[in-house]
Amino acid sequence: MDVKTLCLGVLSMGDASGYEIKKVFEDSFSHFYVAGFGSIYPALAELTRLGHVTCSNIEQEKRPAKKVYHLTDAGLQAFRQTLSGTHPHHRVRSDFMVLVVFAHLLPPQRVEQILATRLEDIERQLKLIDHCVSENGQSAPGTAFAAGFARTVLLAGRDYIEAQRGELLKALREKS
């Protein structure tokens, strides 16, 4: 599923500028989809060209002007079509796990730091999910399911690290 499709998804919840779409990605989608301006702006240009969205320049007082995008009927149809034909892939790219796999090449102190940093990141993400859930009162059923899923998976990872970190460090110190 490409950034174009995700932009259609965000716009199905209401009109937005590229900047606002980026904020939705950061605030609500960051646990399962990361995208930056470098992919969002070209995606919106292409969607406009395809007629899947329309674009209007909005002058603002006290802020720079913005381009607000609106989902067309053709855009919604294309979005539904993509959702219907997409396999539910779920892929992880984890530098954390790479670092752990090669932990025997690092000083134990650095491994401790890696685990601690990962735990901090998990806490930060948990807070973000909770904040996001409490803010969006009446959201779609899938949103609540997804938030719960992300939460559960993060908690399981946190508990595993906390339970096994001692064992890992012991094994690493024994080998060296």
Next chain:
Amino acid sequence: MDVKTLCLGVLSMGDASGYEIKKVFEDSFSHFYVAGFGSIYPALAELTRLGHVTCSNIEQEKRPAKKVYHLTDAGLQAFRQTLSGTHPHHRVRSDFMVLVVFAHLLPPQRVEQILATRLEDIERQLKLIDHCVSENGQSAPGTAFAAGFARTVLLAGRDYIEAQRGELLKALREKS
């Protein structure tokens, strides 16, 4: 962490051809790092140019010839350096979760199919981990930790889906 670095990591476990490196990615790293030939072969060419690996053409009987790569001292040093300076990012790109978030735009039957497919994929990945653990008898401590981590997280996700699928489908049917 880029594909070049991961190739150095694989080669730190022993000499290998591009094809064999790909198999290691698939068999052992697939839960946290996916890479195809399109990134592996260019990475090996660049690493050779940098002097981080050496390459020798090996003729084989009963098989096509292969290029076997060997990690140099400079390569190992560069690998350690990268491991020392890399933040333990852990990112998920999940079409599954996107589909769930927009489940209200799909027929409930399709949502059921998505959840079932995801559960099948999880089972397949769990089997791969178990197979991988049983095959590599005496592996590095980090490898065991990483396998346990991946296993725990997958199990938590599976249990969540099984526990909450009924609720999600009920909510979706009520709205429509």
Next chain:
DNA sequence: TCGATAATATATCAATTCGATATATATCTT
């Protein structure tokens, strides 16, 4: 033994994505 399929092996390429950077306006703080 013929033909199909699968496994081994390398390589390339267009399309997409990533990450950094550039530019500009307005607000808020010190």
Next chain:
DNA sequence: AAGATATATATCGAATTGATATATTATCGA
């Protein structure tokens, strides 16, 4: 007045993805 932060759009080189091309050998059923 200076400096930091938030809003806002855009571009670009580098890296990655996913598909495709090519070739050899093995395997297995008809």
